Amino acid sequence: MRPSSASPAIITPNVTESRSFYQKYLGARLIFDCGWFINLEFGKGLSVQFMEPQEGMAACKAAGLTYNFCVEDVDAEYQHLIGLGLTPETSPEDHPWGDRGFTVLDPNGVSLYIYSDIEPAPEFKSAFRTA
Template sequence: MKVMRIVANIEAPDITPARRFYQDILGLDVIMDHGWITTFGTERPMNVQLSIAREGGSGTPVPDFSIEVDDLDTAFEAMSAAGFPIEYGPADEPWGVRRFYVRDPLGKLVNILVHKN
């Protein structure tokens, strides 16, 4: 048996605010929409990962999930301009990432990061 995919399922009474955050700002595609469930993603293959943590690093809380982007500054500016609460960073971390925490419209703490070269 092999794990083929991991999907995060987040309960929300209204999917509309999630579209603004995940589709409009982060640029994810809607790859499935049945009205009662909408899945955001990309057709490009991604690594499957599941992290278990007792803290978020640098004394931060454990985020609900992490999203790696190719341009952290653009993501930060877009989230800030849209009024989503930035709760940490941007910060250069000693383990080689630059990141910030933002609260999505469903209350989830999202770690937005880029690996430093």
């Protein structure tokens, strides 16, 4: 299978709060909104949906769920979010596996890891595979 896009759909009672958060802090564009279900897009093939629980559906348990966002300049994104009044959970730091990143939480408790690629440490270089 070779999907042209993939996106998480988070079942939550916090659809309104999620819409505001992702638009304000992450620059998401609202491309569908019927009230109880929204689709937010970051770019072609990059999106996230939020849906109020329907009969028989359980809300997402966000503990352990992380959504990764690769950006060109992680330090600029960190400063931008702080400037908008968001308090990140962690500060940017370099990781030996080849990224520099920080974490914020969305209104549902989903961890958003925002990072930029950097040169991996020698012990991680062999872990990378090419297509």
